[in-house]
Amino acid sequence: MIPGLADPPIQSSRGFRVLMQAMARPGTIQRLNLTQPPALGPAAGSVLLLLADPTTPLHLAGDLPGLAPWLQFHAGSPLTGPEGASIAVGRWPDLPLDLLPVGLPDYPDRSAMVIVELDRLDAEGPRLTGPGIRGHASLSLPAIAPFRANRALFPMGLDFVFTCGDRLACLPRSTRVEAA
C-alpha cells in the first residue's frame, strides 16, 4: 500500500493552508505534494487526504486503477454514485457534472466539490473575475460553458479543484468565467 501522510497533523495543517489560499484566490496556481496516490497526481491525492473521511461520500469517475482501495485504506470514505457525492474526482471527460449535487436554495453548501485531473494547468486562457480575484485572473480551463452555467446557479453550484501533477488551482462557484 502506498503511504498516506507521514505526520498527519502537521502535513495536513500546511496542506490545508495551501488549499485554502487556492480556494480563496481563484485561478492562482499552488503546489501541493503530500502523497502519491495511484492513478492521479500528488495534488489530487493530497486534496483527497485533506478532505475525505468516513463522513464524505466519494464519487470516482472513470477508470482510476488502484485508487478505490488506496482511499478506502487512508480515508475510509464510502463510494457513491454521482448524485450522493460530497466529493467527486476524475478526469474532465469522465466527470458527470450534471448529476452531481449543487446544494439546495436554503442550504447551498450541500453541494459537491469536484477534483479534476488535467493534462495541463497554466495561468493563461479564460478570464476569471469575482471574489478573491484582484482585477482578473487567467486559467487554462478545459471548457467555458459548463463553468458559466455553474456560476448562473449561484449561490448553489459546484466548486472545482483542478490538479495537474503536484499543482492545483481552484474555481469556486462564485467566479465569473469569460473567453480570453
Place this chain on the structure above:
Amino acid sequence: MSDYNFAYLDEQTKRMIRRAILKALAIPGYQVPFASREMPMPYGWGTGGVQLTAACLTPDDCLKVIDQGADDTTNAVSIRKFFQRTAGVAVTQATREATLIQTRHRIPETPLTEDQVLVYQVPIPEPLRFLEPRETETRKMHELEEYGLMHVKLYEDIARHGQIATSYAYPVKVEGRYVMDPSPIPKFDNPKLSDCPAIQLFGAGREQRIYALPPYTQVVSLDFDDYPFEASKPDHDCDLCGASDSYLDEVITDDRGGRMFVCSDTDFCAGRVRAGHAGRLAGRNKGAAA
C-alpha cells in the same frame, strides 16, 4: 504538547471545519453550519474563532490575538497561551509580524496583507435574528434575498434618532448577495472589510456557523440615498499618539470627570509613540490613567 493533537482538535474535527471553511470561501457571506466542538474555555470566550484558528494554524504561523484592539486582556492572553501550548506557534503583538490574527470586535488599524488571515470571534452570526427568531424563517429570507425588514429597522432608527443609531455589528451586503453580520466591530471598521487583501473568516461556536470573505471581496454597509453610511468615530485625536484616523476608546482618568481618548488598537498606538508621534497627554499611559 504530547497530551494534545497539534492545535488541540483531532484530525477528523479539523477536516470537518476545513471543509466548512472552503464552502464559506466559495459562497461569500453565507453562513455554513458546522458541528461545533467543546473547547476548554467558555462560549463567551470565542470558541468559534478558536476552532477556526485551530483548523488553520500551521507550525510556521506567527499568531496575534486581540480583544477590542488590545493584546493584553485576559481573553486575548488566554487564547494566545492556549495555542502556544497546543500548537507551539510563535506569537506576536505586532500586526505586521502576524500571519494569523484572531480578533474579538476590532479590525487592526495597520492595513492587512495578502500573507495574513483574520479570524473573527462571532457571538450572533445571523444579522436577521433580532427581526426574526426562527432559523427556518431567516434561512428562507436569505434564500429569497428578502432583506426589506432590515432596511425598515435601519430606517426606524433614523425616524427615532435622526440618524442610524446602530454603531456596532452594522450589517453589510456581500458581493450584492448575502446580508452578513460583521461581528460586533464598530461601524468605523466596516470599510476595512471590503477589498481586503487578507482572507477573513468568521466563527460562531455556540451558534455553530462559519462564514467568510475571500480577499478583494466587495462588502457594502447597508444605507439609504438620503442617509449614506458613515464610518464614524469619536471626534478627537488620540491623546497618547495624536492619531486622527484611528478608532478611540474613552477612558475616565479621575473622579472629577477627567477623561482621555486613546487608540483602541494598542499595537498601533504604541508603534506611533515609538516612532515619535505625541498626543495631547503624551507620556501618560492608558493603564495608569484608568
